[in-house]
Amino acid sequence: MNQLSSNKFTIVLKKECPTCELIEPVLRQLVAEYEKNISIYVQDDLTFPRSIDKKLDDTSLEFSYANNIEIVPTLICSNDNEEITRTVGWDKSEWRQLTGLASLGEDLIDFKPGCGSKTQEPGMEEQLIARFDKNLLSSRNIPLAESEDEMESCFERGWSDGLPVVPPTSVRVIRMLKGTHRSPDEIIGKIPPDNLPCTIEKVAINAVLAGCKPEYFPIVLASVEAALQDRFCMHGLLCTTYFSSPVMVVNGPIIKEIGLNNGVNALGQGNRANATVGRALQLLIRNVGGGLPGGIDRAVMGNPGKYTYCFAEDESDEQWTTLAQDRGFNRQDSVISLFAGEGLQPIVDQKSRGAESLAKSIANSLRTVVNAKLYGAADAILVISPEHRRVIRDSGWTKENFKEVLCENLMMPGANLIRGAQEISEGMPEKLKDKILSKFRDDGLHITSTGGKAGMFSAIISGWVASGEKGSQIVSQKI
Amino acid sequence: MNNTVMLDPTAELKPVERQILPRLETLSGATVGLLDISKPRGKEFLDEIEEHLIGLGAKVKRYTKPTFARIAPKELNQKISVECDAVIEGLAD
DSSP states (O other), X not given: OHHHHTXXXXXXXXXXXXXXXXXXXXXXXXXXXXXXXXXXXXXXXXXXXXTXXXXXXXXXXXXXXXXXXXXXXXXXXXXXXXXXXXXXXEEHHHHHHHHTOTTTTTTSOSEEXXXXXXXXXXXXXXXXXXXXXXXXXXXXXXXXXXXXXXXXXXXXXXXXXXXXXXXXXXXXXXXXXXXXXXOTTOEEEEETTTTEEEEHHHHHHHHHHHTOOGGGHHHHHHHHHHHTSGGGOHHHHHHOSSSOEEEEEEEXXXXXXXXXXOSTTTTSSOOXXXXXXXXXXXXXXXXXXXXXXXXXXOOSSOOGGGTOXXXXXXOOOTTXXXXXXXXXXXXXXXXXXXXXXXXXXXXXXXXXXXXXXXXXXXXXXXXXXXXXXXXXXXXXXXXXXXXXXXXXXXXXXXXXXXXXXXXXXXXXXXXGTBTTGXXXXXXXOGGGTTSEEESSOTTOEEEEEOSOSSOOEEEEEEEOTTBSTTSXXXXXXXX | OOXXXXXXXXXXXXXXXXXXXXXXXXXXTOEEEEEEOSOTTXXXXXXXXXXXXXXXXXXXXXXXXXXXXXXXXXXXXXXXHHHOSEEEEEOOO
């Protein structure tokens, strides 16, 4: 008893919990015995327990959060402000042992499990971190005035691409950060065009604005790292008068994990993951990098993909190598590839039943990328539909075979292409008149496959005219 | 009552702003750099400018960026700043 007499006891309860109600006589007994050394915190309703006068208000959950209360009731035994031990729920022998009262709860059953603490309710953890863990986030807090509408205030502050954004409250940002193990204050890199350092936290805030779920966050982070690779040339891509902007292609298990669309309407609207992952990078470049349209973004027309442009590959054909595999990754790797491109040029071919005819047909369309008389200027991604892929595979061809024949059909005598040829001023320099020119530079044509199962239509995503070492090259980043 | 508090999505930093150097009072005897950013016809345009500058008594040095799509290499910036009193950049075609 002597040893126990200097101990202090803290009990945490909530009215909603039947076990807490059950132990009311126990609490009376403890208060009678240890009056000054006992603290009783109540999480929900301070009228409970009725027969106890002295109760402490923990409706803010500050005490419960600081002391990691997971179950109510919790009995904590401490000495000199140091916790010695705790028990949860009602376990008569444990409570007796901790309190040193051999007759505690004489009339009660021996055991009844407790209930979840209010700190454990869904969505509560992030609220508590936001309320009490002030050191986690370092971005400036912007309190809204009483009359301010949260959606409108995001527009007014210039954070939006023109569509509504999700207001980035600290609770939402903390939830987003749960999508990564990386520390909020880690610098991911310098975001062009202003080249200002960007933390993981800033990426999370912009992912919230974009409407991402926390499980998308690893892809968003990988997309930022890809965009910051020197060979992607994000700075120049943003500033150009040309149409291009980042186009994202996702490969690997993450497609199913987060529900990216690689089927019907894969490049269209209607899928949250596709729509928001692509948007997050654009918003980050706007908000952190300072890349504003009409400011340093000098695009003559731009393109609708500057809101968002992200899709996933259909990987259902094991014999068809994926874009990520072509880029040196394994099929089991989750990878995001970024390409400086724009738009979608459809290719209709409903008659070819063999790969040879289809290759010639598609090559004809590929020749028109940028301008039918400009060769080696822009890269391209060819997006093969599942039906066209079937035609190729039924001919016994691999993607590699198909690409080879495509490239053979993309050669053209310089004489047909030089400036003035075909009575068109635009074209290739005169000095290339006697050369045979290839439409795409080496490593300038990429092939992926996606879309619904019906429709003999493929498509071209045309690249930036500053493709290659002088400007942008496709980049891939493991997620 | 609106209790919403939002977190700032911007960098919260201003990009470095550089002061404009004092303007030259005369071109006579000054060395002026002409930077071609490698856009088509940049050379022809800067040839014309060079002629005018020489007519005004300036000395002209010519420089070329490797590609218009990327920012100029630091070494090139330094070289121009050491060798010239002023620079004119052929920014676009």
